Amino acid sequence: MFNENLKWYFPASIPKAVQLIEQPGIILHGGGTRILKTQSRSIIGLVDICNLKLDYIKQKNNLYHVGAAVTFGKVVKFSKENNCLSMLGTALSEAASTPVRNRITIGGSIKDFPLWSNLIAPLIALDAKVEINNGSSKIIPIEEYITSGMIKTKHLVKEIIIPEDEKIIWRIKRFTLLKFEYPIFNIAIKFKFNGSLVHDAAFVITGVKNRFKRFNKAENIFMEKNLSEKLIKQAMKFIEPKFVSDYKYSSAYKEKVAKIIFEDLLLDIAGVKQ
Amino acid sequence: MKIKFNINSKIEELEIRPDATLLNVLRDNGFTEVKCGCSEGECGACIVLIDDKTVNSCQVLAMSAASKKIKTVKGIGTLHNPHLLQKIFASTGADQCGFCSPGMVLSAYSLLKENPNPTEKEIAEALDGNLCRCTGYVKIIEAVRRTAQIMNENLISRE
Known part of the structure; x- marks a missing residue:
């Protein structure tokens, strides 16, 4: 239940909106989906951003x-x-x-x-x-x-x-057991090539301990080298996502599945997937 | 407090609570064509259009919709003057119990306005927020496909 004294504000400028949210219990309202899920009684004011011209x-x-x-x-x-x-x-x-x-x-x-x-x-x-x-x-x-x-x-x-980057090769994976469930984790992989050599890479997972993890050591293995199965095997040693167990899935299960998906996506990009 | 809403192209001044959802405000004021299903944003029974976009009215705080154009299924066609989509939903048996139909029709309406010739996959994607427990979706998708076909053949307006 929301606070019974809930007030709405529709500021027309960013400074005014910022001034409003500095007060305790006043938060921003965009689409409102999350606010409706929580319905915290501590929220006494909602600052709608619809007049701030941020829809671009x-x-x-x-x-x-x-x-x-x-x-x-x-x-x-x-x-x-x-x-x-x-x-x-x-x-x-x-x-x-x-x-x-x-x-x-x-x-x-x-x-x-x-x-x-x-x-x-x-x-x-x-x-x-x-x-x-x-x-x-x-x-x-x-x-x-x-x-x-x-x-x-x-x-x-x-x-x-x-x-803007038209030259990246990317893969993403939203892992759920049923499509309409909230994902257990999300993976994003990006490669940028200079000729045949990897010039930039990013391996990211969210839904883990500390919210997200970027595997910089694994990324560095590929720098200025040709993407190969051998390098992927080396990189996988540094892809160790850490999860928290929950009532549905153990941390060990999530870690194992995430590693398999990372390897599959990397092999897919390298074109060496069996 | 009294707030003015633009519902089905008519200005309505309604008494609302600041924490009321659009779904509750609409239903409490006679717009019972907007159905209350899950109240979680999962089933699509409460779908309305806000500024021509489908939204789950249970997931919208009414105050945030006050300056927007709201359209319920009665805004696109009535019992005596139904929209082509509504006619074809009935004639193909896509309505069954009818509880999900207002949301389904509005999702299909929004799709056909943006994409007059959708593929079956595109229809299914556009209806991804609508659950039906009667028909198994085959007739619903067929109704949308047939409506698109008839609109294109006869150059009927999608309004």
Whole structure:
């Protein structure tokens, strides 16, 4: 149940919205799906972001800027129609269902970062940045935003910034036993090649201990080398995702499945899958 | 508090609680064509269009929809003047008990406005947020496909 004195605010500027959320018990409202799930009595005010003009996707200087009020559905549509942001578009198209995707916003999903989110793994793999405002504007790499604790502070997410990159090869996996369940974990893999040599790589998993893990040591094995089965076998030694057991699945089960999926996706990219 | 809503192209001033869902506000004010199923955003029985996009009204706080255009299934066709989708849902037996039909019809309506000639896969994807416990979806998908076909052959408006 919500607090009986719940109040709504519809500010027309970001500074005004930020000023409002500095007060205790007042939070931002985008699509509202998460707020409705929790219905915390400690929430006494909702600041709707609909008048902040954050419902945009823009391309500028090889970067895509996606406003916080953009829904997953809008990203999916934009990705298909403009043949771009394919990794993110595909990941978000697998989240929830069409009417729910028309409601979940990018800003809310970044700020709340639920463990089952389809959004964060591709954003980390794509080296995305997030622009926030907590009185002043800051642009932070998404990894730093999560690990530095900034995610837990009071602020407004204005947009995400994603490098345009047509030349990446990527795979994602949203692992569930039933399609409509929340995923147990999400994996995102990205490779960028310079000729036949790997120039950049990112192996990310979310849903693990500490929310996400990027396997930098495994990524480094491939740098400036040809992608091969032998290198994948070497890299797999450094891909050790750590999970917490829950009432459905043990940590050991999740770790084993995640490792198998990582290896399958890497072999698939290398074109050596049996 | 009294708030103005644009429902089916008509301005309605409704008394609401600040924490009310759009589903409850609509049903409490006579829009009972919007069905209450799971209240969890899973079944699609409560689907309405907000600014032409399908949403689960149980997952929308009504206050956030106050400045938007809301459309229920009665906004696209009525008993005496049904939309082609509604006619074909009935004639193909895609409605069965009828509980999921308002949501199904609105999802199909939204799809056909954006994609006049959808494949079976695209129809199934557009209906991914709608559960039916009667027909097994075959007739529903067929009804959407036939509606698209008739609209395209006869150049009927998708409105």
